[in-house]
Amino acid sequence: MKLYLAPLEGITGYIYRNALAAVFEQPDKFFAPFIGTSQNKKFSNKEVRDINPQNNKINVLIPQLMTKQTDQALSAMSKLKDYGYTEVNINAGCPSGTVVSKGRGSGLLKNLEDLDILLDKMVNESGMEISVKTRIGMYEPEEFYEILEIYNKYNLKELIIHPRVREDFYNNTPNLEVFEYAYENSKNKLCYNGDVNSVDDYNKIIKRFPNIDSVMIGRGAITNPNIFSEIRGGERVTKEKLYRFNEIIYNDYKEVMSGDRNLLFKMKEAWRYMSPLFENYEKNWKRIKKANDLIHFNNAIEEMFKCDIIN
Ligand SMILES: Cc1cc2nc3c(=O)[nH]c(=O)nc-3n(C[C@H](O)[C@H](O)[C@H](O)COP(=O)(O)O)c2cc1C
Numbered sequence: 221m222k223l224y225l226a227p228l229e230g231i232t233g234y235i236y237r238n239a240l241a242a243v244f245e246q247p248d249k250f251f252a253p254f255i256g257t258s259q260n261k262k263f264s265n266k267e268v269r270d271i272n273p274q275n276n277k278i279n280v281l282i283p284q285l286m287t288k289q290t291d292q293a294l295s296a297m298s299k300l301k302d303y304g305y306t307e308v309n310i311n312a313g314c315p316s317g318t319v320v321s322k323g324r325g326s327g328l329l330k331n332l333e334d335l336d337i338l339l340d341k342m343v344n345e346s347g348m349e350i351s352v353k354t355r356i357g358m359y360e361p362e363e364f365y366e367i368l369e370i371y372n373k374y375n376l377k378e379l380i381i382h383p384r385v386r387e388d389f390y391n392n393t394p395n396l397e398v399f400e401y402a403y404e405n406s407k408n409k410l411c412y413n414g415d416v417n418s419v420d421d422y423n424k425i426i427k428r429f430p431n432i433d434s435v436m437i438g439r440g441a442i443t444n445p446n447i448f449s450e451i452r453g454g455e456r457v458t459k460e461k462l463y464r465f466n467e468i469i470y471n472d473y474k475e476v477m478s479g480d481r482n483l484l485f486k487m488k489e490a491w492r493y494m495s496p497l498f499e500n501y502e503k504n505w506k507r508i509k510k511a512n513d514l515i516h517f518n519n520a521i522e523e524m525f526k527c528d529i530i531n
Contacts, residue, residue: 221426221432221433221434221435222247222248222249222411222433222434222435223247223248223434223435223436223437223448223451223452224247224248224249224250224251224380224411224434224435224436224437225237225240225247225249225250225251225436225437225438225441225448226251226413226436226437226438226441227251227252227253227254227284227309227353227438228253228438228439228442229253229254230253230489231253231442231489231490231493232250232252232253232442233253233270234269234270234271234272234275234276235469235472235473235476236469236490237250237276237278237281238275238276238277238278238468238472239465239468239469239472240278240441240445240465241277241278241279242277242468243445243461243464243465243468244445244446244448244449244457244461244465245446245448245449245452245454246278246279246448247437247441247448248279248280248434249279249280249281249282249434250276250278250279250280250281250282251281251282251284251309251353251436252270252271252281252282252283252284253270253284254284254285254286254311254314255267255271255283255284255285255286255296256285256286256287256324257285257286257287257289257292257293257295257296258292259289259292261292261295261296263296263299269476271283271300271303271305272303273303273304282305282307282308282309282351283300283305283308283309284308284309284310284311284353285297285308285309285310285311286311286314286319286324286325287310287311287324287338288322288323288324288327288328288334288338290337290338290341290342293310293338293341293342293346294341294342294345294346297342297346297348298346300348301347301348305348306348306349307348307349307350307351307377308342308346308348308349308350308351309350309351309352309353309380310328310338310339310342310350310351310352310353311324311325311353312325312326312328312329312335312352312353312354312355313325313326313353313354313355313382314326315355315386315387315388315389315390320358320386326354326355326358326385326386327358327386329354329355329357329358329363329367329386330358332366332367332370335367335370336370336373339352339370339371339373339374340374343374343375343376349377350374350376350377351376351377351378351379351380352371352376352379352380353380353382353413353436354367354371354379354380354381354382355381355382355383355384355385355386356381356382356383356384356385356395356398356399357385357386358385358386358387359385359386359387360385361383361385361395361397361398363385364398364401364402365401368401368402368405368406371406371407371408372405372406372407372408374408375408376408376409377409378408378409378410378411378433378434379402379406379408379409379410379411380410380411380413380434380436381399381402381410381411381412381413382394382413382414383395383396383398383399383402383412383414384414393415394414394415396428399412399429400428400429403429403431403432409432409433409434410429410432410433410434411432411433411434411435411436412425412429412432412434412435412436413435413436413437413438415440416435416437416440417439417440417443418440418447419447419450419451421440422435422437422451439493442490442493442494443493443494443496443497444457444494444497445457445462445465446458446461456529456531457497457529458529459525459528459529462494462497462525462529463525466490466494466521469486469487469490470483470487473486473487480513480514483514484511484512484513484514484517487517488508488509488511488517491505491508491521491524492505492509495508495524496530497529497530498524498527498528498529498530499527499528499529499530500527501524501527504520504523504524504527505524507519507520507523508520508521508524
Protein backbone atom coordinates (compact mmCIF):
# COMPACT_ATOMS: atom_id res chain seq x y z
CA MET A 221 0.00 0.00 0.00
CA LYS A 222 1.43 3.38 -0.96
CA LEU A 223 1.18 6.39 1.34
CA TYR A 224 0.83 10.00 0.17
CA LEU A 225 1.06 13.37 1.84
CA ALA A 226 -2.01 15.43 0.92
CA PRO A 227 -1.57 19.00 -0.32
CA LEU A 228 -2.42 21.60 2.32
CA GLU A 229 -2.23 25.12 0.95
CA GLY A 230 -0.33 27.40 3.33
CA ILE A 231 1.23 24.46 5.20
CA THR A 232 2.85 21.76 3.06
CA GLY A 233 5.09 24.01 0.95
CA TYR A 234 8.64 22.96 0.02
CA ILE A 235 10.17 23.98 3.34
CA TYR A 236 7.69 21.83 5.22
CA ARG A 237 8.08 18.90 2.82
CA ASN A 238 11.90 19.03 2.99
CA ALA A 239 11.86 19.12 6.79
CA LEU A 240 9.50 16.15 6.90
CA ALA A 241 11.79 14.20 4.56
CA ALA A 242 14.91 15.20 6.53
CA VAL A 243 13.61 14.00 9.89
CA PHE A 244 10.90 11.40 9.29
CA GLU A 245 10.19 8.57 6.86
CA GLN A 246 8.91 9.97 3.60
CA PRO A 247 5.55 9.13 2.07
CA ASP A 248 5.69 7.55 -1.39
CA LYS A 249 4.47 10.77 -2.98
CA PHE A 250 4.08 14.37 -1.88
CA PHE A 251 1.35 16.43 -3.56
CA ALA A 252 2.07 20.15 -3.85
CA PRO A 253 -0.66 22.64 -2.87
CA PHE A 254 -2.63 23.91 -5.86
CA ILE A 255 -1.46 26.37 -8.47
CA GLY A 256 -4.40 28.35 -9.86
CA THR A 257 -4.46 29.02 -13.60
CA SER A 258 -5.50 32.22 -15.38
CA GLN A 259 -5.29 33.82 -18.83
CA ASN A 260 -1.67 34.39 -19.94
CA LYS A 261 -0.52 33.44 -16.52
CA LYS A 262 3.11 33.32 -15.52
CA PHE A 263 3.84 31.28 -12.42
CA SER A 264 4.44 33.60 -9.46
CA ASN A 265 7.84 33.57 -7.71
CA LYS A 266 6.21 31.76 -4.81
CA GLU A 267 4.78 29.08 -7.10
CA VAL A 268 8.09 28.62 -8.89
CA ARG A 269 9.97 28.33 -5.58
CA ASP A 270 7.52 25.69 -4.43
CA ILE A 271 7.66 23.38 -7.40
CA ASN A 272 11.24 23.97 -8.57
CA PRO A 273 12.84 20.51 -8.33
CA GLN A 274 16.05 22.13 -7.03
CA ASN A 275 14.16 23.25 -3.92
CA ASN A 276 12.54 19.89 -3.27
CA LYS A 277 14.80 17.42 -1.48
CA ILE A 278 12.16 14.71 -1.43
CA ASN A 279 11.51 11.56 -3.41
CA VAL A 280 8.45 12.35 -5.57
CA LEU A 281 6.50 15.60 -5.94
CA ILE A 282 3.27 15.84 -7.92
CA PRO A 283 2.14 19.39 -8.78
CA GLN A 284 -1.56 20.21 -8.63
CA LEU A 285 -3.60 22.58 -10.78
CA MET A 286 -6.75 24.41 -9.79
CA THR A 287 -8.31 25.02 -13.18
CA LYS A 288 -11.45 24.96 -15.25
CA GLN A 289 -10.28 26.33 -18.60
CA THR A 290 -8.63 23.81 -20.91
CA ASP A 291 -6.35 26.34 -22.64
CA GLN A 292 -5.10 27.61 -19.29
CA ALA A 293 -4.59 24.08 -18.03
CA LEU A 294 -2.58 23.07 -21.09
CA SER A 295 -0.42 26.16 -20.88
CA ALA A 296 0.33 25.57 -17.17
CA MET A 297 1.10 21.93 -17.92
CA SER A 298 3.57 22.84 -20.60
CA LYS A 299 5.42 25.00 -18.03
CA LEU A 300 5.38 22.14 -15.54
CA LYS A 301 6.86 19.89 -18.22
CA ASP A 302 9.72 22.38 -18.58
CA TYR A 303 10.51 21.74 -14.91
CA GLY A 304 10.65 18.02 -15.67
CA TYR A 305 7.24 16.96 -14.39
CA THR A 306 5.47 14.13 -16.20
CA GLU A 307 2.36 13.98 -14.02
CA VAL A 308 -0.13 16.54 -12.82
CA ASN A 309 -3.04 16.37 -10.38
CA ILE A 310 -6.34 18.17 -10.87
CA ASN A 311 -8.09 19.69 -7.87
CA ALA A 312 -11.78 18.72 -7.94
CA GLY A 313 -12.24 19.01 -4.20
CA CYS A 314 -11.56 22.49 -2.82
CA PRO A 315 -14.77 23.67 -1.11
CA SER A 316 -13.88 27.36 -0.69
CA GLY A 317 -16.59 29.78 -1.84
CA THR A 318 -14.31 31.92 -4.00
CA VAL A 319 -12.99 28.84 -5.77
CA VAL A 320 -16.36 27.12 -6.27
CA SER A 321 -18.01 30.30 -7.59
CA LYS A 322 -15.52 30.20 -10.47
CA GLY A 323 -16.44 26.59 -11.21
CA ARG A 324 -13.09 25.30 -9.94
CA GLY A 325 -12.15 22.83 -7.21
CA SER A 326 -15.29 20.96 -6.15
CA GLY A 327 -17.13 23.49 -8.39
CA LEU A 328 -15.94 21.29 -11.28
CA LEU A 329 -18.48 18.73 -10.09
CA LYS A 330 -21.41 21.09 -10.83
CA ASN A 331 -21.08 20.92 -14.57
CA LEU A 332 -20.07 17.45 -15.70
CA GLU A 333 -19.96 18.34 -19.39
CA ASP A 334 -17.23 20.87 -18.70
CA LEU A 335 -15.41 18.38 -16.48
CA ASP A 336 -15.56 15.88 -19.32
CA ILE A 337 -14.09 18.37 -21.81
CA LEU A 338 -11.35 19.42 -19.39
CA LEU A 339 -10.32 15.80 -18.73
CA ASP A 340 -10.47 14.94 -22.42
CA LYS A 341 -8.02 17.71 -23.32
CA MET A 342 -5.74 17.19 -20.35
CA VAL A 343 -5.53 13.42 -20.78
CA ASN A 344 -5.34 13.36 -24.57
CA GLU A 345 -3.49 16.55 -25.52
CA SER A 346 -1.07 17.41 -22.73
CA GLY A 347 1.34 14.51 -23.07
CA MET A 348 1.32 14.21 -19.28
CA GLU A 349 -0.21 11.71 -16.90
CA ILE A 350 -3.27 13.02 -15.09
CA SER A 351 -4.56 12.14 -11.66
CA VAL A 352 -7.65 13.66 -10.07
CA LYS A 353 -8.29 14.50 -6.41
CA THR A 354 -12.04 14.66 -6.03
CA ARG A 355 -14.90 15.04 -3.61
CA ILE A 356 -18.01 12.95 -4.25
CA GLY A 357 -20.30 15.83 -5.24
CA MET A 358 -21.45 19.34 -4.52
CA TYR A 359 -24.59 18.70 -2.46
CA GLU A 360 -25.60 15.02 -2.33
CA PRO A 361 -23.52 11.84 -2.21
CA GLU A 362 -25.73 10.35 -4.96
CA GLU A 363 -24.13 12.78 -7.43
CA PHE A 364 -21.08 10.56 -7.39
CA TYR A 365 -22.57 7.83 -9.58
CA GLU A 366 -22.59 10.16 -12.60
CA ILE A 367 -19.28 11.75 -11.66
CA LEU A 368 -17.60 8.33 -11.59
CA GLU A 369 -18.93 7.62 -15.08
CA ILE A 370 -16.94 10.60 -16.32
CA TYR A 371 -13.74 9.54 -14.54
CA ASN A 372 -14.21 6.02 -15.88
CA LYS A 373 -14.02 7.34 -19.46
CA TYR A 374 -10.37 8.25 -18.94
CA ASN A 375 -7.16 6.47 -18.27
CA LEU A 376 -6.10 8.35 -15.16
CA LYS A 377 -2.84 7.81 -13.32
CA GLU A 378 -5.02 7.47 -10.23
CA LEU A 379 -8.27 8.69 -8.72
CA ILE A 380 -7.94 10.13 -5.23
CA ILE A 381 -11.29 10.31 -3.46
CA HIS A 382 -12.06 12.38 -0.39
CA PRO A 383 -15.58 11.04 0.17
CA ARG A 384 -17.31 14.19 1.35
CA VAL A 385 -19.54 16.52 -0.66
CA ARG A 386 -18.62 20.17 -1.00
CA GLU A 387 -21.40 21.21 1.38
CA ASP A 388 -19.75 19.12 4.11
CA PHE A 389 -16.61 21.26 3.97
CA TYR A 390 -14.71 19.35 6.67
CA ASN A 391 -17.78 18.47 8.77
CA ASN A 392 -19.55 15.13 9.03
CA THR A 393 -17.65 11.93 8.42
CA PRO A 394 -16.30 10.56 5.13
CA ASN A 395 -18.98 8.60 3.27
CA LEU A 396 -17.52 5.10 3.11
CA GLU A 397 -20.58 3.69 1.32
CA VAL A 398 -19.94 5.96 -1.64
CA PHE A 399 -16.24 5.13 -1.49
CA GLU A 400 -17.26 1.47 -1.59
CA TYR A 401 -19.24 2.17 -4.76
CA ALA A 402 -16.07 3.61 -6.29
CA TYR A 403 -14.10 0.63 -4.99
CA GLU A 404 -16.40 -1.70 -6.89
CA ASN A 405 -16.87 0.39 -10.02
CA SER A 406 -13.79 2.54 -10.68
CA LYS A 407 -11.77 1.66 -13.75
CA ASN A 408 -8.87 3.68 -12.37
CA LYS A 409 -6.57 2.91 -9.45
CA LEU A 410 -7.98 4.31 -6.23
CA CYS A 411 -6.49 6.33 -3.43
CA TYR A 412 -8.49 6.90 -0.24
CA ASN A 413 -8.28 10.29 1.50
CA GLY A 414 -10.06 11.67 4.56
CA ASP A 415 -9.77 11.59 8.36
CA VAL A 416 -6.93 9.08 8.58
CA ASN A 417 -5.38 10.43 11.77
CA SER A 418 -3.85 7.31 13.32
CA VAL A 419 -2.54 3.84 12.55
CA ASP A 420 -5.92 2.51 13.71
CA ASP A 421 -7.82 4.72 11.25
CA TYR A 422 -5.50 3.52 8.49
CA ASN A 423 -5.99 -0.15 9.41
CA LYS A 424 -9.77 0.24 9.33
CA ILE A 425 -9.63 1.66 5.82
CA ILE A 426 -7.38 -1.01 4.38
CA LYS A 427 -9.32 -3.77 6.11
CA ARG A 428 -12.48 -2.64 4.39
CA PHE A 429 -10.80 -1.75 1.08
CA PRO A 430 -7.78 -4.06 0.80
CA ASN A 431 -7.35 -3.59 -2.94
CA ILE A 432 -6.96 0.16 -3.07
CA ASP A 433 -3.59 1.33 -4.30
CA SER A 434 -2.82 4.08 -1.82
CA VAL A 435 -3.93 6.17 1.14
CA MET A 436 -3.43 9.94 1.26
CA ILE A 437 -3.04 11.65 4.63
CA GLY A 438 -3.35 15.38 5.28
CA ARG A 439 -4.17 16.73 8.71
CA GLY A 440 -3.14 13.48 10.42
CA ALA A 441 0.37 13.91 9.01
CA ILE A 442 0.57 17.56 10.02
CA THR A 443 -0.32 16.53 13.56
CA ASN A 444 2.13 13.62 13.49
CA PRO A 445 4.68 13.84 10.66
CA ASN A 446 5.95 10.42 11.78
CA ILE A 447 2.63 8.78 10.82
CA PHE A 448 4.00 7.27 7.60
CA SER A 449 6.68 5.42 9.53
CA GLU A 450 4.22 4.32 12.24
CA ILE A 451 1.86 2.89 9.62
CA ARG A 452 4.79 0.94 8.16
CA GLY A 453 5.51 -0.54 11.58
CA GLY A 454 8.04 2.03 12.84
CA GLU A 455 8.30 3.35 16.38
CA ARG A 456 6.08 5.99 17.93
CA VAL A 457 7.13 9.56 17.20
CA THR A 458 9.77 10.88 19.60
CA LYS A 459 10.20 14.32 21.13
CA GLU A 460 13.75 14.44 19.77
CA LYS A 461 12.54 14.12 16.19
CA LEU A 462 9.73 16.62 16.67
CA TYR A 463 12.21 19.02 18.22
CA ARG A 464 14.51 18.75 15.21
CA PHE A 465 11.57 19.12 12.84
CA ASN A 466 10.40 22.25 14.67
CA GLU A 467 13.92 23.69 14.55
CA ILE A 468 14.31 23.07 10.82
CA ILE A 469 11.00 24.62 9.76
CA TYR A 470 11.58 27.57 12.10
CA ASN A 471 15.05 28.32 10.71
CA ASP A 472 14.11 27.71 7.08
CA TYR A 473 10.95 29.84 7.23
CA LYS A 474 12.95 32.54 9.00
CA GLU A 475 15.39 32.64 6.12
CA VAL A 476 12.77 33.24 3.44
CA MET A 477 10.02 35.14 5.25
CA SER A 478 9.97 38.86 5.72
CA GLY A 479 9.33 39.88 9.30
CA ASP A 480 8.74 38.07 12.57
CA ARG A 481 4.95 38.37 12.30
CA ASN A 482 4.80 36.19 9.18
CA LEU A 483 7.14 33.66 10.75
CA LEU A 484 5.02 33.56 13.91
CA PHE A 485 1.87 33.06 11.88
CA LYS A 486 3.41 30.18 9.94
CA MET A 487 4.77 28.46 13.04
CA LYS A 488 1.49 28.82 14.94
CA GLU A 489 -0.32 27.20 12.03
CA ALA A 490 1.97 24.15 12.27
CA TRP A 491 1.58 23.99 16.06
CA ARG A 492 -2.21 24.26 15.84
CA TYR A 493 -1.99 20.73 14.40
CA MET A 494 1.03 19.38 16.32
CA SER A 495 0.08 20.48 19.84
CA PRO A 496 -2.45 17.67 20.50
CA LEU A 497 0.42 15.18 20.24
CA PHE A 498 1.45 16.24 23.75
CA GLU A 499 -0.14 15.33 27.08
CA ASN A 500 -2.23 18.16 28.55
CA TYR A 501 -1.34 20.39 25.64
CA GLU A 502 -4.13 22.94 26.07
CA LYS A 503 -2.32 25.32 28.41
CA ASN A 504 0.86 25.40 26.32
CA TRP A 505 -1.08 25.67 23.06
CA LYS A 506 -2.81 28.74 24.51
CA ARG A 507 0.62 30.24 25.27
CA ILE A 508 1.79 29.50 21.74
CA LYS A 509 -1.35 31.08 20.29
CA LYS A 510 -1.01 34.18 22.45
CA ALA A 511 2.70 34.71 21.80
CA ASN A 512 3.14 38.01 19.99
CA ASP A 513 6.87 37.82 19.56
CA LEU A 514 9.42 35.10 18.88
CA ILE A 515 10.79 35.08 22.43
CA HIS A 516 7.39 34.26 23.91
CA PHE A 517 6.73 31.78 21.12
CA ASN A 518 10.01 29.91 21.70
CA ASN A 519 9.47 29.87 25.47
CA ALA A 520 6.03 28.33 24.96
CA ILE A 521 7.52 25.70 22.65
CA GLU A 522 10.18 24.82 25.25
CA GLU A 523 7.39 24.35 27.80
CA MET A 524 5.47 22.13 25.38
CA PHE A 525 8.53 19.93 24.95
CA LYS A 526 8.66 19.34 28.70
CA CYS A 527 5.42 17.38 28.37
CA ASP A 528 5.24 13.76 27.27
CA ILE A 529 3.91 12.63 23.95
CA ILE A 530 0.59 10.82 24.11
CA ASN A 531 0.64 7.17 23.19
C1 LIG B 1 -5.59 24.10 5.38
C2 LIG B 1 -5.91 23.14 4.26
C3 LIG B 1 -5.42 23.37 2.98
C4 LIG B 1 -5.72 22.49 1.93
N1 LIG B 1 -5.20 22.72 0.67
C5 LIG B 1 -5.46 21.84 -0.34
C6 LIG B 1 -4.89 21.99 -1.65
O1 LIG B 1 -4.12 22.91 -1.94
N2 LIG B 1 -5.24 21.07 -2.60
C7 LIG B 1 -6.07 20.01 -2.33
O2 LIG B 1 -6.34 19.20 -3.21
N3 LIG B 1 -6.59 19.83 -1.11
C8 LIG B 1 -6.30 20.70 -0.11
N4 LIG B 1 -6.82 20.47 1.13
C9 LIG B 1 -7.56 19.21 1.39
C10 LIG B 1 -6.60 18.12 1.88
O3 LIG B 1 -5.64 17.81 0.89
C11 LIG B 1 -7.36 16.81 2.22
O4 LIG B 1 -8.07 16.38 1.08
C12 LIG B 1 -8.36 17.00 3.36
O5 LIG B 1 -7.76 17.71 4.44
C13 LIG B 1 -8.89 15.64 3.86
O6 LIG B 1 -7.83 14.80 4.22
P1 LIG B 1 -7.32 14.66 5.76
O7 LIG B 1 -8.53 14.33 6.60
O8 LIG B 1 -6.30 13.55 5.73
O9 LIG B 1 -6.75 15.98 6.16
C14 LIG B 1 -6.54 21.36 2.18
C15 LIG B 1 -7.04 21.14 3.47
C16 LIG B 1 -6.73 21.99 4.51
C17 LIG B 1 -7.28 21.71 5.89
